[in-house]
Amino acid sequence: xxxxxxxxxxxxxxxxxxxxxxxxxxxxxxxxxxxxxxxxxxxxxxxxxxxxxxxxxxxxxxxxxxxxxxxxxxxxxxxxxxxxxxxxxxxxxxxxxxxxxxxxxxxxxxxxxxxxxxxxxxxxxxxxxxxxxxxxxxxxxxxxxxxxxxxxxxxxxxxxxxxxxxxxxxxxxxxxxxxxxxxxxxxxxxxxxxxxxxxxxxxxxxxxxxxxxxxxxxxxxxxxxxxxxxxxxxxxxxxxxxxxxxxxxxxxxxxxxxxxxxxxxxxxxxxxxxxxxxxxxxxxxxxxxxxxxxxxxxxxxxxxxxxxxxxxxxxxxxxxxxxxxxxxxxxxxxxxxxxxxxxxxxxxxxxxxxxxxxxxxxxxxxxxxxxxxxxxxxxxxxxxxxxxxxxxxxxxxxxxxxxxxxxxxxxxxxxxxxxxxxxxxxxxxxxx
Numbered sequence: 001x002x003x004x005x006x007x008x009x010x011x012x013x014x015x016x017x018x019x020x021x022x023x024x025x026x027x028x029x030x031x032x033x034x035x036x037x038x039x040x041x042x043x044x045x046x047x048x049x050x051x052x053x054x055x056x057x058x059x060x061x062x063x064x065x066x067x068x069x070x071x072x073x074x075x076x077x078x079x080x081x082x083x084x085x086x087x088x089x090x091x092x093x094x095x096x097x098x099x100x101x102x103x104x105x106x107x108x109x110x111x112x113x114x115x116x117x118x119x120x121x122x123x124x125x126x127x128x129x130x131x132x133x134x135x136x137x138x139x140x141x142x143x144x145x146x147x148x149x150x151x152x153x154x155x156x157x158x159x160x161x162x163x164x165x166x167x168x169x170x171x172x173x174x175x176x177x178x179x180x181x182x183x184x185x186x187x188x189x190x191x192x193x194x195x196x197x198x199x200x201x202x203x204x205x206x207x208x209x210x211x212x213x214x215x216x217x218x219x220x221x222x223x224x225x226x227x228x229x230x231x232x233x234x235x236x237x238x239x240x241x242x243x244x245x246x247x248x249x250x251x252x253x254x255x256x257x258x259x260x261x262x263x264x265x266x267x268x269x270x271x272x273x274x275x276x277x278x279x280x281x282x283x284x285x286x287x288x289x290x291x292x293x294x295x296x297x298x299x300x301x302x303x304x305x306x307x308x309x310x311x312x313x314x315x316x317x318x319x320x321x322x323x324x325x326x327x328x329x330x331x332x333x334x335x336x337x338x339x340x341x342x343x344x345x346x347x348x349x350x351x352x353x354x355x356x357x358x359x360x361x362x363x364x365x366x367x368x369x370x371x372x373x374x375x376x377x378x379x380x381x382x383x384x385x386x387x388x389x390x391x392x393x394x395x396x397x398x399x400x401x402x403x404x405x406x407x408x409x410x411x412x413x414x415x416x417x418x419x420x421x422x423x424x425x426x427x428x429x430x431x432x
Contacts, residue, residue: 032123039120040223043072064250066235067224071244075118075220077208080105084175090210092168098208098216100165102200103192104184108175110191111183121222129194130277130405133158139402142389144413146289147270154274162189198276199225201246203239221246229276230261231283237262269412279408287323288378288413288420290333295322298373299340305347309340312350324378326416328423329371331356337367365431372424375417382414 046068080101081089085108089096096104109116116122132140132151140151169184176183200218208216219239224246235250264272269279269286280286292310299306313319313336322333329337339353341363349359358364389407393400 032120036120036124036223040073044070045073045223066248066250068240068243068245068247069221069224071239071246073222074246075102075105075121075222076203076218077101077211077216081208081210085172086210088172088175092171095210095212096165096168097212097214098218099193099196099214100161100168101211102196102218102220103189104165104169104172106192106195107184107188108172110188111176121220124222124226125195125199129191129198130402131194131198132274132277134190134194134277135402135406136399138392138396139399139406142385142392142403142406143273143409144270144289144385146291147274147409150270150274158190158193159186161193162186165189194277196220201225201237204241219246224248225262227262228259229272229278229280230263231266231280231285232263234263269409273405273409277405279405279412281408281412282415283412284326286412286416287325287330288416290322290324290374292319294374294377295319295336296340297377298370305342305344306340309342309347309350313339316354318354324375324416324420326419328420328427329375334367334371337370338363341366341370361431365428368424368428368431372421372428375421375424379414379417379421382410382417386410386414 077098080086083105085101085105089101106122109118110122113119128134131154132143132147133154135151140148140155143151166184169180172184173180196218199220201221201224203217203219205215205217207213235248237246237248239245240247264276266285267275269283270289272278272280272283296306296310303309310319318332318336318339321330322336323330324333335353335356338359339350342350342353342359343363346359346363349357353359386407389403389410393403393407396403
């Protein structure tokens, strides 16, 4: 059975943030949230600070505990192995991955409905997700090229994960009256995969003898995972081995009823969209990526040293992660362009370029001119894509939510490009 490759690389050491920005509405009166709190209290969760599911708190001091979620409330591979699935997992060879164990448990418990001991938690989980793997192909085609490629890889990964897991699912037939194929369908596994991928918190790696060697670092944390994301202020979050609880402590004071947010790290919007299915407005880490193809688009084709310049950039790691941000073109992008714009007689100075030295005013001005052309090209292309999204929204009403999400991504990138264009204009005035 194929292991769920690549999952470990996407596990986040989740940090937590707080912000005064209002989000959502208080839904604590809803029956599913009331039942969840009862369920958590029965598992020894104390929520004296907790105001409502948007996780707002009374006035607090720096270093104060916000949440301490007992291990008994966490859904881990221990939970799965100690359940009715344990015997089937233990005897299956080759051993299932930790990810497969968690996904199998989620699908099985969701199928159990009212009979599931985890029903209060399952009831508040999203019914559907908006990661690219869940989007319609025609919507994926409207994503930025780099993100589209990653989205297609993500879809292929989940499809392979499903195909390689079907024999294991078949072994579970004695547990169910219905055919396992109808329970462990692709859509059911996709939902479970997205649940783990978007909501799991990080635990210290451990090794279960009956599971594959893939690091076992994921845990689902009921109620804690209702925290919204913010890329700004942080609090500390980790599993406390002494108290056997997943704890969150503030790193600063907060005002009364101020909402606490979870932060997945300094990720740009394409990463947030790919892994979590949302876009963060005015994300300070957001950027627009420049591919190699676009990098050389406005450079002279007659440059006989171009191949050598590209080779140097590759060897020194300057051919990827070239971006435009809120502050303009990144240092890496400008450095790459300065090297590519070196005149023949200055080519031997390429090491100085990588060290950040100024070679000449001509080289500085030429690289800024090329950066501006690339920026304007992206602005034009972004406007074209926004028009395509708008047109599809008019034609495909059923896809309106997916398209609106894609539209928000392009809108944020357009804002970044316009800000970069202004910065480039200011930089160029030094040479006029």
